[in-house]
Amino acid sequence: MRWVCIVFPQLALDGVQRLHPEPDQPLVLLAGTPQRRVVQTANAAARALGLRPGQSLTAAHALSKTFASAEYDPAQIEHWQQFLAAWAYRFSSQVSVFYPRALLFEIESSLGLFGPWPQFEARLRKELTELGFRHRIVAAPNPAAARVLANLYDGLAVADDSALLHALAPLPVDRAGLNPQVATALARMGLRTLAQVQALPRHTLARRFEAGLLQHLDTLSGQRPLALAFYQPPDQFDARIELNFDVHSHQALLFPLRRLTGDLSAFLCGRDSGVQRFDLHLEHAQAPDSVIKVGLLSAEREPAMLFELARGRLEQVQVTAPVRGFRLVAEDLPLFVPQRQDLFDDRPQQTLPWEQLRERLRARLGDEAVQGLRFHADHRPECAWQAAVDKHPCPTLNKVQRPGWLLREPTLLAEQGVQILMGPERIESGWWDGADIRRDYYLIQTRAGQQGWAYRSVGQSDGLWLQGWFS
Amino acid sequence: MGAVIALDTLFNGGRVWKGRPAAPPASVHPTGLAALDAVLPSGGWPESALSEILMAKEGVGELQLVLPTLARLSAAGERIVLVAPPYTPYAHAWHNAGVDLRQLAVIQAEERDALWAAEQCLRSGSCGAVLCWPRKADDRALRRLQVAAETGQTLAFAWRALGEAVNASPAALRLAIETRPAQVRVLKCRGGLAHPAPIALAGH
Numbered sequence: 001m002r003w004v005c006i007v008f009p010q011l012a013l014d015g016v017q018r019l020h021p022e023p024d025q026p027l028v029l030l031a032g033t034p035q036r037r038v039v040q041t042a043n044a045a046a047r048a049l050g051l052r053p054g055q056s057l058t059a060a061h062a063l064s065k066t067f068a069s070a071e072y073d074p075a076q077i078e079h080w081q082q083f084l085a086a087w088a089y090r091f092s093s094q095v096s097v098f099y100p101r102a103l104l105f106e107i108e109s110s111l112g113l114f115g116p117w118p119q120f121e122a123r124l125r126k127e128l129t130e131l132g133f134r135h136r137i138v139a140a141p142n143p144a145a146a147r148v149l150a151n152l153y154d155g156l157a158v159a160d161d162s163a164l165l166h167a168l169a170p171l172p173v174d175r176a177g178l179n180p181q182v183a184t185a186l187a188r189m190g191l192r193t194l195a196q197v198q199a200l201p202r203h204t205l206a207r208r209f210e211a212g213l214l215q216h217l218d219t220l221s222g223q224r225p226l227a228l229a230f231y232q233p234p235d236q237f238d239a240r241i242e243l244n245f246d247v248h249s250h251q252a253l254l255f256p257l258r259r260l261t262g263d264l265s266a267f268l269c270g271r272d273s274g275v276q277r278f279d280l281h282l283e284h285a286q287a288p289d290s291v292i293k294v295g296l297l298s299a300e301r302e303p304a305m306l307f308e309l310a311r312g313r314l315e316q317v318q319v320t321a322p323v324r325g326f327r328l329v330a331e332d333l334p335l336f337v338p339q340r341q342d343l344f345d346d347r348p349q350q351t352l353p354w355e356q357l358r359e360r361l362r363a364r365l366g367d368e369a370v371q372g373l374r375f376h377a378d379h380r381p382e383c384a385w386q387a388a389v390d391k392h393p394c395p396t397l398n399k400v401q402r403p404g405w406l407l408r409e410p411t412l413l414a415e416q417g418v419q420i421l422m423g424p425e426r427i428e429s430g431w432w433d434g435a436d437i438r439r440d441y442y443l444i445q446t447r448a449g450q451q452g453w454a455y456r457s458v459g460q461s462d463g464l465w466l467q468g469w470f471s
Numbered sequence: 472m473g474a475v476i477a478l479d480t481l482f483n484g485g486r487v488w489k490g491r492p493a494a495p496p497a498s499v500h501p502t503g504l505a506a507l508d509a510v511l512p513s514g515g516w517p518e519s520a521l522s523e524i525l526m527a528k529e530g531v532g533e534l535q536l537v538l539p540t541l542a543r544l545s546a547a548g549e550r551i552v553l554v555a556p557p558y559t560p561y562a563h564a565w566h567n568a569g570v571d572l573r574q575l576a577v578i579q580a581e582e583r584d585a586l587w588a589a590e591q592c593l594r595s596g597s598c599g600a601v602l603c604w605p606r607k608a609d610d611r612a613l614r615r616l617q618v619a620a621e622t623g624q625t626l627a628f629a630w631r632a633l634g635e636a637v638n639a640s641p642a643a644l645r646l647a648i649e650t651r652p653a654q655v656r657v658l659k660c661r662g663g664l665a666h667p668a669p670i671a672l673a674g675h
Contacts, residue, residue: 471531
């Protein structure tokens with residue numbers, strides 16, 4: 001068993017910052033009562049301005065006016081931890097959120113699929129950087145040791161138990177995950193590192209300290225298992241971004257939309273599912289939400305494609321009130337079947353598969369814009385076709401002459417100059433559904449040389465009706 | 472003058488017209504009209520390019536020119552996209568012409584969106600042929616279609632009014648259909664001189 005611990009040192013800050021298009025702006029998170037607002041955390045740009053955690057907001061304003069602020073929200077931290085667990089679920093079935101602001105997952109069984117550890121680690125780092133979370137990654141033989149080592153190290157990989165003892169030995173007692181009172185007591189006894197504590201006889205430790213110390217030491221060395229509750233991904237995706245200002249144009253919504261669809265894609269990769277329908281909620285201050293429904297013909301999870309389709313739908317919507325919040329809800333998550341791609345394809349590199357092209361066209365032109373064409377066994381010309389795709393090849397049809405184009409509505413033809421080349425051919429059908437026709441069809445040629453298909457209703461003398469062009 | 476260009480690439484690309492008559496290479500996309508193939512420098516429809524078909528009115532055999540090509544493409548499993556056709560394609564006739572209807576997609580769009588849709592289809596490279604009927608397209612719009620056809624390596628066909636013949640066009644091939652007698656005239660073909668004599672259209 002090998003465990004990975006990923007610690008997110010600035011989870012609250014990253015969670016807010018990743019939703020801003022410009023992450024380098026000074027930003028602080030505020031906590032405390034309304035009477036006394038206190039800076040909880042500050043990003044690097046804000047620290048450069050002299051802002052420090054623990055300052056009151058008034059003191060911070062005295063130093064500088066040019067920083068953005070947001071609320072420090074423990075619920076949001078929880079939300080981001082759950083989201084990251086959903087992301088990590090892709091790499092391991094044993095993901096735990098046991099420690100706050102950290103993820104634990106087992107990787108020994110995943111290494112066969114994701115490659116040797118250095119490669120796997122590079123992939124984790126790349127994906128986390130793309131998602132916008134700063135992190136420290138440590139791999140160790142047991143979860144508690146991985147968490148404790150992640151306090152000090154980044155990128156450390158401990159192979160086995162003997163190496164683990166060496167790695168744990170120089171840890172300072174106050175960073176070893178011990179109860180603070182115990183850590184202080186040990187420090188006052190002159191014990192600075194974990195090696196010094198472990199060198200003491202067990203019975204003296206048991207007599208002087210509570211049972212938790214020995215338990216913790218045993219958990220660290222792997223002699224005592226740590227019971228972890230494993231993460232189960234939820235069945236639906238629901239993410240929300242609160243905009244700090246009134247948004248009037250869809251341009252300003254594109255960055256949040258890109259984040260949301262990217263998060264949705266990461267979530268779907270973790271569950272190995274796709275999405276076929278999702279809703280975009282535009283929240284207004286006064287009015288009820290405007291809901292944009294995005295529907296796809298097949299399950300997809302490619303982030304760029306989801307973004308583009310959602311963008312196509314979003315750009316067409318006229319919203320009356322300014323937008324204050326943005327939310328993406330996906331409830332129906334069917335199984336994702338990757339598309340088959342030819343190894344040897346003579347098409348150029350940038351080929352967009354037809355399915356994606358169809359979705360792109362539907363997103364802009366409307367759901368019904370892309371149609372197929374199929375033959376329908378009916379003698380009446382207006383019923384002889386359907387706008388759908390046939391599953392089976394069309395049977396061989398009789399070789400009567402039919403025009404290539406059919407007019408949407410028959411039009412009355414001015415008869416002078418019209419020459420009848422062939423006919424009549426009688427079509428009489430449709431008594432069963434009320435649209436009964438009795439027509440004599442002729443192949444005609446107009447004075448301009450056009451060849452058309454026109455009919456005369458039997459028993460009526462209302463002239464020639466043009467219904468198609470032989471072209 | 473610094474760049475050295477191989478003569479072969481210039482000749483094969485059809486950019487330089489050679490006075491010496493040579494047997495035209497067998498085209499990948501013959502038109503199905505042998506007399507027309509014989510006078511076209513590429514021996515058929517120009518590959519990865521826009522072909523324009525100009526006609527005074529509909530019903531003069533404008534589809535007959537492309538149906539053999541469409542039949543061959545659809546039989547090869549290529550997709551054929553009709554962007555905003557002026558009328559409904561009659562399934563019976565198209566099937567009798569040999570077109571596999573399952574490979575046919577019809578896109579309903581307004582005039583402005585139709586050009587966008589045609590460009591998207593051409594650029595995607597997932598279609599064998601894209602057919603469009605631009606009514607108010609200027610040469611910039613046609614240029615976009617031509618570039619998109621090159622990018623996606625797709626055959627593009629545009630049907631336009633005969634009155635557009637006086638305006639310049641970036642299309643690689645321009646054909647005009649005349650009636651009484653029914654014939655096709657080559658107005659422009661890239662890589663060669665346009666054949667002066669008209670070619671008779673059968674069946675009209």
